[in-house]
Structure formats: structure tokens, C-alpha cells
Amino acid sequence: MARIVQKYGGTSVGDVERIKKVAERIKLTRDEGNEVVVVVSARAGVTNELIARAKAVCPQPSERELDQLLAIGEQETTALTAMALHGIGVDAISYTGAQAGIFTDMVHTKAKINTINPKPIEKDLKAGRVVIVAGFQGINDEGQVTTLGRGGSDLTGIALAAALKADKCEIYTDVDGVYTADPRIVKTARKLQEISYDEMLELASSGSKVMQSRSVEFAAKYNVVFEVRSSFNHNPGTIVKQEVASMERVVVRGVALDKDQSKVIVSNIVDKPGSAGKVFRALADANVNVDMIVQNVGRQGVANLTFTVPQTETHKAVKALEPVLKAIGGGEVAVDDAIAKLSVVGVGMRTHSGVAATLFQALAEAGINIELISTSEIKISVVVHQDRAEESARVAHAAFKLDQA
Numbered sequence: 001m002a003r004i005v006q007k008y009g010g011t012s013v014g015d016v017e018r019i020k021k022v023a024e025r026i027k028l029t030r031d032e033g034n035e036v037v038v039v040v041s042a043r044a045g046v047t048n049e050l051i052a053r054a055k056a057v058c059p060q061p062s063e064r065e066l067d068q069l070l071a072i073g074e075q076e077t078t079a080l081t082a083m084a085l086h087g088i089g090v091d092a093i094s095y096t097g098a099q100a101g102i103f104t105d106m107v108h109t110k111a112k113i114n115t116i117n118p119k120p121i122e123k124d125l126k127a128g129r130v131v132i133v134a135g136f137q138g139i140n141d142e143g144q145v146t147t148l149g150r151g152g153s154d155l156t157g158i159a160l161a162a163a164l165k166a167d168k169c170e171i172y173t174d175v176d177g178v179y180t181a182d183p184r185i186v187k188t189a190r191k192l193q194e195i196s197y198d199e200m201l202e203l204a205s206s207g208s209k210v211m212q213s214r215s216v217e218f219a220a221k222y223n224v225v226f227e228v229r230s231s232f233n234h235n236p237g238t239i240v241k242q243e244v245a246s247m248e249r250v251v252v253r254g255v256a257l258d259k260d261q262s263k264v265i266v267s268n269i270v271d272k273p274g275s276a277g278k279v280f281r282a283l284a285d286a287n288v289n290v291d292m293i294v295q296n297v298g299r300q301g302v303a304n305l306t307f308t309v310p311q312t313e314t315h316k317a318v319k320a321l322e323p324v325l326k327a328i329g330g331g332e333v334a335v336d337d338a339i340a341k342l343s344v345v346g347v348g349m350r351t352h353s354g355v356a357a358t359l360f361q362a363l364a365e366a367g368i369n370i371e372l373i374s375t376s377e378i379k380i381s382v383v384v385h386q387d388r389a390e391e392s393a394r395v396a397h398a399a400f401k402l403d404q405a
């Protein structure tokens, strides 16, 4: 007998028919003699709808009330899943985050889990019951409902697997697992059998999001091995786990494309100590997420700074820079939205050289110009023109032979 935590995402429980399918899958796992704890998301779209309604009654809703409201999305699906199980003769009980003993800090709308009291769930498991827990929510020390940030049901699943010392943690979603690239863009993309936490996090921050990043960080910290798989078929998924030595044989694990970035060019600022500091201080104070940065030293004592920001933050960035440029004595800001960030990721980069050369050469041969470059220990990113973005992903995918097992 194994203890298994299964998390089902919003599309997997998107309507009553799908909830019945999920119940059948849970029954299968239970009938194999396992203890099963299930975490569910709200039906796909419900959380967005609730947020829209909140904003319709008040432009800046109180975060405490927002949590109170958003928590109902997951409560609906937990109760319905439990009922669907009853309907096929499986003993099951649904719990809110609070009832399941999930305690968080005091921060509304993006709370962190502090502790989980496993006792209530353990008791039900002993009694032979399947336990269905509402994802994305908990309770703080003052008894207030909190939520864990968008996509937070993943975190509930991983954290419960850790607290209950589960033998297996399965994250069910609408894709078959983690791929070497987005299969809609790169037709030869392959499903990965395994990937390390670090690679998964880098791919997520580079534009290919399968799971909430905080939950992957949590899994890494507590060494929770989990499998990302589809609830629509029975294919094996992708195992996400701590890096092992054999993983380094693969230089590049995957390719990611982020089309939601903009390039900001600050030109003709005085080239003296402190200018860059002031520019990036202002951006940090305005909570702008700056990614790739390049400085060109111009002539006649002026320099250009170029960097990328999420497209949604360009307006904020430009506004934050206006007073700074005045203060440091000049400079102009320009924005270029027609870009994309291409990244290649792999822990094998730690022990292999020539990865950048291979990537740059392949892009050059395809006639794709590189506008910016940045690297980390296990990632190389380049900015290319948006018109060539998808082609650049295919070129990189082929250059590292990712279509071959």
C-alpha cells in the first residue's frame, strides 16, 4: 500500500463530466489498495471570473475579502469531487484548507504555508476514506482565510505530499508532461522522462510555465519528487526531482520562448559612476522586474543602457525613468515591443563548454540576429526580433538535437 497525493488542475475539473472522470481515476488508484489524498483547483476560469466580479463592485477590493471570495472556487470542486466519489461507491470527504490543517502567514492573496497539521487527514485515511482538499487556500493564526497566489493549488499538493510523507505525488494537468519545447511551436518537441527542479524553474521563468514556480521551489527544498502528467489519458508523465549526476550528460534539456517581453533602451545618459545605479534603483522602487541588461559605452561621455522587462510593466518602467533622467542630466527612453526571449536550459551546461557558440552559430546560419545576450549557470538567453521568434526556437531545438531521444 502506498500513500499517493494527486493534484488536479482547473481544466481537469472544468465541468461535471470531467469531475466524474477524475472521480473514476481516483477510484482506480484507491482500488489498487492505496491511500489517496486529492487536491483540486477551481474550475478553469472561475478564479478569473471571481476577480472580475470583485473589481466590478469595487475597483480596489480589500485583499482580505478577495481571499474570502476566491476560496469558494476550490470549495465547489472539492465538494463535487467528493459527491462524485460517493456516486460510484467510494467513501470520501472534502475539506477546506483550514479544515485540512493548512496554516499560513498573515499575507493575504499570496500567503506562505507555515505548517500543516497532518492529523485530521491521517484519521480519515486510517478509516479508509479518500480525502479531497481545496487547493490554493489556508488559514492564518487569526482564523482568517488566506490564498497562496495564482496557481497555488500546485503548492497545496506539493506541501501536503511533504507533510503526509507521501510515497508519490502526481500533478495532473491538461498536458502530458514537460516537453523539450512548446509542441505547438516546435513539432518535433519530445516529452521528457525526467527533469531537475532547477531546470524546471529556469524553463518556467523563461516563458514555459507548466506549474507555479513557488511550488517547484518548495518541492526542491523538501525534496518532494513529483510527476507532471495528463488527466485526459494514462500516459506516463515527466518526473521532476533533485538533480542526479547522469542528468549532466544532457547539455540542453529544453528550449523556451517568452514573447511577453519588451526591450527598453535608455540612450545618451552621462557615463559616470552612479548613473546605472540611479536608473535601476528607480525601476526597483517601482517594482519593475528587470531581466537582461546590456550597457554600451558611447562616445563623448555618454552611454546607452538596454534591458528587458515584462510587457505589462513597460509603462511603469518609462514613468519611473522620467524623473531619474532629469536628475542625472539627460537621456532618452525608447521601447521596443517586437522582441522575444529565447532560452536554452540544462544542468549539463555546468560541465560542458561551447553551448553559447553552438546556439549563436545556429542562429547566424539561419540569418537570425541576436539583440541581447545573458547567461546563468544553466541557461543562455538571447533576444531576437518577434518575427523570427518561433523559427529561432526550432533552430535552437535542432541545434542541440533535442528531437532525438
Ligand code: ASP
Residues within 6 Å of the ligand: 009, 010, 041, 042, 047, 048, 073, 135, 136, 149, 150, 151, 152, 153, 154
Ligand atoms: N484557482 C487558483 C488560480 O486559478 C489556484 C489554482 O488553480 O491553482 O490561480
Ligand code: MG
Residues within 6 Å of the ligand: 009, 010, 041, 151, 153
Ligand atoms: Mg490552475
